[in-house]
Amino acid sequence: MTESQGMSGLSLDRPPLQKRLLAWFWDHKRVAAETTLFVSQRLVASFLVWLMVGMALTLPGLLWIAQSNLDAFAGQWQGKAGLTLYMKVGAPDAQISSLAASLAAEDRVQQVTLITPEQALQELRGQTDDSEFLRQALDAIDTNPLPAAFSLVLDDDASYLQLEALSRRLLTEPGVDDVVIQSTWLERLRDLSELARRGGTGLSVILLLAAVLVTFASVRLAIESRLGELHILGLVGATSGQMRRPFLYFGAAYGLGGGMMAIMLIAVFLNSIETPMRSLLLSYQLGIELAGFTGSFLLAVLFLGWLLGILGALLAMSQRLGGFSRGS
Amino acid sequence: MAFLELQHVTRRFDNGQEGLSDVSLGIEQGTMAFITGHSGAGKSTLLKLLIGVEAPTSGRVVVDGCDLRSLGAKRMPWYRRQIGIVLQDHNLLPDRTVFDNVALPLQLSPLSAKDIARRVRGALSTVDLSDKGSLFPRHLSTGEQQRVGIARAVVTRPSIILADEPTGNLDPFLSRQVMALFHQFRDLGSTVLVASHDIDLIKDQGCRILHLSQGSLVQDTQLAGAGESS
Numbered sequence: 001m002t003e004s005q006g007m008s009g010l011s012l013d014r015p016p017l018q019k020r021l022l023a024w025f026w027d028h029k030r031v032a033a034e035t036t037l038f039v040s041q042r043l044v045a046s047f048l049v050w051l052m053v054g055m056a057l058t059l060p061g062l063l064w065i066a067q068s069n070l071d072a073f074a075g076q077w078q079g080k081a082g083l084t085l086y087m088k089v090g091a092p093d094a095q096i097s098s099l100a101a102s103l104a105a106e107d108r109v110q111q112v113t114l115i116t117p118e119q120a121l122q123e124l125r126g127q128t129d130d131s132e133f134l135r136q137a138l139d140a141i142d143t144n145p146l147p148a149a150f151s152l153v154l155d156d157d158a159s160y161l162q163l164e165a166l167s168r169r170l171l172t173e174p175g176v177d178d179v180v181i182q183s184t185w186l187e188r189l190r191d192l193s194e195l196a197r198r199g200g201t202g203l204s205v206i207l208l209l210a211a212v213l214v215t216f217a218s219v220r221l222a223i224e225s226r227l228g229e230l231h232i233l234g235l236v237g238a239t240s241g242q243m244r245r246p247f248l249y250f251g252a253a254y255g256l257g258g259g260m261m262a263i264m265l266i267a268v269f270l271n272s273i274e275t276p277m278r279s280l281l282l283s284y285q286l287g288i289e290l291a292g293f294t295g296s297f298l299l300a301v302l303f304l305g306w307l308l309g310i311l312g313a314l315l316a317m318s319q320r321l322g323g324f325s326r327g328s
Numbered sequence: 329m330a331f332l333e334l335q336h337v338t339r340r341f342d343n344g345q346e347g348l349s350d351v352s353l354g355i356e357q358g359t360m361a362f363i364t365g366h367s368g369a370g371k372s373t374l375l376k377l378l379i380g381v382e383a384p385t386s387g388r389v390v391v392d393g394c395d396l397r398s399l400g401a402k403r404m405p406w407y408r409r410q411i412g413i414v415l416q417d418h419n420l421l422p423d424r425t426v427f428d429n430v431a432l433p434l435q436l437s438p439l440s441a442k443d444i445a446r447r448v449r450g451a452l453s454t455v456d457l458s459d460k461g462s463l464f465p466r467h468l469s470t471g472e473q474q475r476v477g478i479a480r481a482v483v484t485r486p487s488i489i490l491a492d493e494p495t496g497n498l499d500p501f502l503s504r505q506v507m508a509l510f511h512q513f514r515d516l517g518s519t520v521l522v523a524s525h526d527i528d529l530i531k532d533q534g535c536r537i538l539h540l541s542q543g544s545l546v547q548d549t550q551l552a553g554a555g556e557s558s
Contacts, residue, residue, distance in 0.1 A: 010331075010392040010487040014406050015438075022438035030435055229421050229432075235379065236433035236484075237409030240401070 027242055035249040038222075039257075046257065049218045053258020053305060056211035058265040060204035061301055065266070065292035067200065070193040072291050083167055084180045085150040089117075091175040096148050099173055103150060108162060111153040120146040147177060208308060215254045215312025219247050223320045230321070244321060247313050255309020259302040266293070266301075329393060330354025331519050332378060332488065337387035339373050339543075347373035349543040350387070355536075357392075360510060360520040362530045365540035371523035374540070375490050378521070379411060380404050391488070409436065412481030412518070416493035418473045420465040420480075426452070427461035430479045437484070451483040455509060471502035478509055482518075489513055491522040495529060503529050 014020065039046045085103075087096060096114070103112045115123075121144050128135040154163065167179040223230070226246075233243055270293060277290065332355040339348040348370045355361050363371045376382040377389050380396050389396045391407070399407055420429050430451055434444045452458050455475035465473055474494060481489060489510065495503035507529065514520045524530055530537060531551060539547035 010410055014403055019438050023436065026438060026440065228419070232419055232421065232432060235408065235413050236436065237405040238436050239405045242436055
């Protein structure tokens with residue numbers, strides 16, 4: 001030893017706060033570098049952990065996006081709530097014209113569109129391209145079997161009860177055969193949305209727990225592989241925080257990596273369904289863009305991944321590092 | 329008052345066996361002493377009590393006037409940072425270089441990488457391993473590994489050096505080299521306590537010898553000899 005100072009004096013007090021803060025800073029810097037090295041040296045194993053955590057985060061993420069889009073879809077549908085009114089087959093034109101005028105005069109009705117029997121038949125013929133049997137059946141009949149119909153669009157704020165009341169009243173009009181409330185679909189959509197919400201929540205909890213368990217198992221392995229080092233660190237005066245810090249970083253790294261993996265998987269999935277989904281929505285005259293894959297969503301996925309990683313690490317440390325509290 | 333002091337210390341294990349039995353002793357600051365005795369005599373238990381890894385069942389372990397029991401979990405790490413510990417099996421980390429092994433205790437302190445490097449180089453120079461810093465422990469001989477362990481123990485410039493059978497795996501020549509290092513640290517102001525059963529080596533060191541048998545202190549002798557100073 002070339003320097004003798006400091007070898008004989010003994011201080012049994014904790015160092016001043018400034019020194020401890022400096023040690024804390026250097027330790028974080030060192031642990032961050034060590035974690036980067038650890039992960040990069042075990043890239044395949046780390047990738048597999050990220051993939052597992054990412055897969056566990058992907059389904060909850062997709063369910064959340066699906067939920068957001070169902071809500072948006074339901075909202076847009078609600079704006080077009082209305083009725084379809086079917087006349088009796090062979091109803092006279094005068095009756096149809098009279099009803100059209102009275103419907104247009106209704107307060108709640110925004111728009112009235114008449115679909116004549118001829119238009120309905122033409123539309124039906126247009127849909128028989130794939131069915132030779134149906135085409136032949138339509139050719140075989142002499143008279144048009146389809147009734148005239150009215151498509152009614154109501155005010156945006158029309159409630160389901162108002163739709164029902166109007167529907168009952170219209171059924172009493174002469175020549176009216178049936179009235180179908182379009183918002184029946186809205187109710188179904190809402191039921192579907194609620195089902196997705198409840199089922200998705202349960203499934204998401206299970207998958208998020210799986211993500212915690214994956215990071216728990218990975219951090220526990222890291223602890224096992226460093227027991228010798230922990231033993232030495234305890235003997236040379238590492239605090240509990242200094243012994244635990246590397247594993248918290250591992251947990252955070254696994255969680256963040258898993259979050260990034262989940263974002264990539266969700267992006268790939270959404271990209272693959274975007275075209276058929278848009279086509280489907282357009283067939284319902286709904287020009288909805290897929291919503292939910294926003295900046296705040298990405299941040300939320302990353303934060304959730306980080307949080308689950310930290311939870312897994314804390315779980316592993318509480319189970320495996322308790323014996324090192326005295327440095328033994 | 330002695331610097332290291334055991335006051336009527338008894339250490340009883342969970343199985344009822346006593347590792348130490350009503351042991352009282354005191355070691356002055358800046359001195360070097362040996363604890364001898366057969367396997368199971370209580371040498372390692374005594375060192376563990378001084379490190380704070382184990383607590384006495386009864387009695388007090390007092391260091392520089394402070395009962396170690398009063399330190400608690402918060403202050404214990406800072407106490408341990410002032411102790412250099414040398415173990416028989418070195419406990420070097422196989423996946424770290426010699427340099428990193430020696431640097432391990434310094435990484436806990438508020439030192440920059442530059443300061444750590446300077447002090448590690450100094451410690452390696454002291455044990456004559458300046459050119460081995462980049463090697464891994466498996467590339468070193470047993471004697472060199474033990475010197476790395478010593479460098480790691482003294483790199484923090486500890487006030488106390490506790491060594492448990494530090495020459496157990498070494499030949500007589502290397503054992504004397506290690507002892508010379510301990511004398512050197514003693515001369516620099518550290519209080520050195522070495523547990524060893526190698527009587528032939530110890531009797532040449534000219535130090536105080538505390539002989540344990542079945543957990544009791546049975547002999548306390550002060551020798552004068554060649555190793556008094558180096």
